Amino acid sequence: xxxxxxxxxxxxxxxxxxxxxxxxxxxxxxxxxxxxxxxxxxxxxxxxxxxxxxxxxxxxxxxxxxxxxxxxxxxxxxxxxxxxxxxxxxxxxxxxxxxxxxxxxxxxxxxxxxxxxxxxxxxxxxxxxxxxxxxxxxxxxxxxxxxxxxxxxxxxxxxxxxxxxxxxxxxxxxxxxxxxxxxxxxxxxxxxxxxxxxxxxxxxxxxxxxxxxxxxxxxxxxxxxxxxxxxxxxxxxxxxxxxxxxxxxxxxxxxxxxxxxxxxxxxxxxxxxxxxxxxxxxxxxxxxxxxxxxxxxxxxxxxxxxxxxxxxxxxxxxxxxxxxxxxxxxxx
Ligand SMILES: [Zn+2]
Numbered sequence: 001x002x003x004x005x006x007x008x009x010x011x012x013x014x015x016x017x018x019x020x021x022x023x024x025x026x027x028x029x030x031x032x033x034x035x036x037x038x039x040x041x042x043x044x045x046x047x048x049x050x051x052x053x054x055x056x057x058x059x060x061x062x063x064x065x066x067x068x069x070x071x072x073x074x075x076x077x078x079x080x081x082x083x084x085x086x087x088x089x090x091x092x093x094x095x096x097x098x099x100x101x102x103x104x105x106x107x108x109x110x111x112x113x114x115x116x117x118x119x120x121x122x123x124x125x126x127x128x129x130x131x132x133x134x135x136x137x138x139x140x141x142x143x144x145x146x147x148x149x150x151x152x153x154x155x156x157x158x159x160x161x162x163x164x165x166x167x168x169x170x171x172x173x174x175x176x177x178x179x180x181x182x183x184x185x186x187x188x189x190x191x192x193x194x195x196x197x198x199x200x201x202x203x204x205x206x207x208x209x210x211x212x213x214x215x216x217x218x219x220x221x222x223x224x225x226x227x228x229x230x231x232x233x234x235x236x237x238x239x240x241x242x243x244x245x246x247x248x249x250x251x252x253x254x255x256x257x258x259x260x261x262x263x264x265x266x267x268x269x270x271x272x273x274x275x276x277x278x279x280x281x282x283x284x285x286x287x288x289x290x291x292x293x294x295x296x297x298x299x300x301x302x303x304x305x306x307x308x309x310x311x312x313x314x315x316x317x318x319x320x321x322x323x324x325x326x327x328x329x330x331x332x
Contacts, residue, residue: 003046033150034166037200076107119145168197293328300324
């Protein structure tokens with residue numbers, strides 16, 4: 001089953017599908033949950049291809065007529081319903097793309113599979129319109145609802161579905177995967193720490209020159225936060241202005257840095273660090289800051305998030321944060 005095997009970790013989910021496929025007990029409605037980049041679509045496609053593969057032995061074979069059409073994106077019995085408006089999956093989208101369409105028998109496969117991406121955008125009316133299809137589906141009908149937040153579905157939908165959740169992978173697995181993809185080894189440590197086990201996010205960031213520049217600059221500021229003059233600090237913050245839209249990423253980067261310092265202070269264990277390759281700086285700061293000082297900084301990062309939500313000016317918010325960081329280190 002190369003399809004499911006190609007998914008990293010997530011053993012529970014793979015095991016579920018393996019058993020369901022072996023026993024032929026396929027549910028008519030799946031909710032596949034998980035944030036963007038965790039592989040919801042990869043899982044849905046692997047399961048769909050396994051279901052429609054026509055080869056007698058191990059499935060999916062990757063080369064039978066059904067697999068060939070599927071891989072070309074043109075298998076008539078695997079459908080990807082779309083929504084007309086960008087922000088909502090409306091009742092008309094559901095009626096045309098799923099409910100009525102499912103009444104038409106499959107073309108060549110024993111199943112007709114609907115992979116519904118962004119299903120968290122299904123409106124309440126649209127979910128209600130789906131309900132009858134989920135309650136009394138034709139024997140061949142399978143729905144796979146891919147959603148960032150499965151908890152948001154109506155209970156009537158949830159209770160009739162098998163809910164599977166994609167999880168982030170461990171750092172060593174992600175690291176190995178990125179190496180296999182031929183990504184520049186120098187970039188890998190920061191990609192791994194920043195994407196927190198999210199393969200899709202890591203791959204996206206790996207393509208982005210901006211990202212490596214941005215993290216390089218923040219790292220420089222963090223490492224010199226206590227030693228640089230206030231003037232050059234302001235200049236450094238000014239240079240981050242071009243990453244205004246990524247401000248929440250910047251803040252989560254800063255948060256990870258101080259969490260590492262706190263963690264090292266408490267455990268002295270370098271193996272627990274996200275920033276393991278910056279070990280000597282982490283150790284230096286962990287000696288310099290008090291526990292209270294670090295917790296104060298972590299709280300200030302939350303405050304900064306709230307200020308930005310309340311539309312406080314971007315540069316001002318970062319300046320205030322950095323003042324708090326310097327105060328915590330005893331630099332004024
Ligand atoms: Zn096949």
